[in-house]
Amino acid sequence: MEIRSLQSSDYDVLIPQINDWWGGRDMAGMLPKLFFQHFKNTSFIAEEDDEIIGFLIGFLSQDQSDEAYIHFVGVHPDYRKKDIGKTLYEKFFTKVKMADRKIIRSITSPVNKTSIAFHQKMGFVIERGDKTVDGAAVKANYDGFGNDRVLFKKELT
DSSP states (O other), X not given: OEEEEOOTTHHHHHHHHHHHHTTTOOXXXXXXXXXXXXXXXXXXXXXXXXXXXXXXXXXXXXXXXXEEEEEEEXXXXXXXXXXXXXXXXXXXXXXXXXXXXXXXXXXXXXXXXXXXXXXXXXXXXXOOOSEEETTEEEBTTTTSTTOOBEEEEEEOO
16 A cells, blocks of 8 residues: 555546445545645545555645645545555644644544444543433534534644
8 A cells, every 4th residue: 555645536436436436325526626725735545456545634724734634535445444444544643733723623423333432442522512312412513503512632742
């Protein structure tokens, strides 16, 4: 497996596959082309035999000078449970440290138990919410009415 920086051309390869990676859920809309054009330096692709098997879209906050944000991460279903997500996160952590950022944030849907467990395993803590869903603190209506989210924070040492 090779980890490389995101390229604009990766958009055309990934977008037709994204919904399949999520079992038919409509996720492609969460990845507008602008991420592939403006966050290449802090976003990564995992490849094996010239096939994209995973990706991470992340960026340095423009407003919070000590923070970075992981927007979207995906691993091809055939390659899950092989530490690809962990490797992508560690690559991002290294990039963030080089930029002298101390905090990384991310969010997920409260129904995504796999994502919640993964973030906690990677050292993220769940931030205080205003309600609890299945034992996780959740910020109600974070992404609009009815779109509750679990908010994560990781402090780099």
